[in-house]
Amino acid sequence: MATMNIEHLKIIRTGGSVEDRAQTIRDHLRDAIVDRRLAPAAKLSESEVGALFNVSRTIARAALQMLAFEGLVRIERNRGAFVANPSPEEARQVFASRRLMEPGIAAVACERATARDIEAFRVQLGEEARFIGQRGPAARRAEIKASGDFHLLLASVAGNAILLRFMEELIARSSLVIALYGKSGASSCGHSEHVDILDALEARDVPRMNNLMIRHLDHLEADLDLRLKEGLGLKEALNLPG
Numbered sequence: 001m002a003t004m005n006i007e008h009l010k011i012i013r014t015g016g017s018v019e020d021r022a023q024t025i026r027d028h029l030r031d032a033i034v035d036r037r038l039a040p041a042a043k044l045s046e047s048e049v050g051a052l053f054n055v056s057r058t059i060a061r062a063a064l065q066m067l068a069f070e071g072l073v074r075i076e077r078n079r080g081a082f083v084a085n086p087s088p089e090e091a092r093q094v095f096a097s098r099r100l101m102e103p104g105i106a107a108v109a110c111e112r113a114t115a116r117d118i119e120a121f122r123v124q125l126g127e128e129a130r131f132i133g134q135r136g137p138a139a140r141r142a143e144i145k146a147s148g149d150f151h152l153l154l155a156s157v158a159g160n161a162i163l164l165r166f167m168e169e170l171i172a173r174s175s176l177v178i179a180l181y182g183k184s185g186a187s188s189c190g191h192s193e194h195v196d197i198l199d200a201l202e203a204r205d206v207p208r209m210n211n212l213m214i215r216h217l218d219h220l221e222a223d224l225d226l227r228l229k230e231g232l233g234l235k236e237a238l239n240l241p242g
């Protein structure tokens with residue numbers, strides 16, 4: 001929580017409706033979760049969130065409920081809210097959903113992309129390339145975020161606001177899954193595959209775009225190690241109380 005930006009706290013203090021303020025807090029917490037500044041399963045206390053943002057517990061609770069609805073926070077009765085800790089099965093379902101949605105999004109984007117959109121993709125790929133080969137958790141987080149942004153840009157070019165919202169949720173969940181289960185050192189999203197997808201988009205080659213997207217999502221999932229964490233946690237294995 002120490003990384004929260006004081007400038008934004010001031011903005012929240014100066015007003016906005018209850019919904020707006022809850023939304024702003026939700027945005028900050030979401031970024032912190034997706035960027036792994038808040039660890040999976042970390043406790044998110046309403047009073048602490050409220051104090052940090054200088055809002056009532058009611059507003060803090062509304063923000064946490066928004067995140068719970070998106071699958072990034074888990075709320076347990078009598079225990080409070082925690083950063084989600086997706087199971088291997090949930091991880092598989094996230095990628096199964098993406099395989100159903102993204103080839104369709106790619107096809108629509110192929111029809112609608114303008115020259116300016118293509119330029120925006122080039123800028124995005126440049127951003128991604130900056131983090132490749134860099135070591136350390138900060139570079140890894142930045143790389144996961146940049147590679148997710150490529151997929152969100154495709155959804156935004158497809159021009160369907162409802163699909164874009166679905167994709168925002170799926171990409172946020174994917175980032176959490178990749179951060180949890182990604183094999184260390186492996187790229188979160190093959191950069192060269194994004195380049196190929198962009199080439200197909202520019203050529204407006206829908207079948208090639210579909211193939212590339214499915215293969216890309218397969219590779220992403222194959223890069224996860226969903227076996228390691230499938231067993232019981234240490235605490236459960238030792239049968240400790242609480």
Ligand SMILES: [Zn+2]
Pocket residue numbers: 147148150151189190194216
């Ligand atoms: Zn990708």
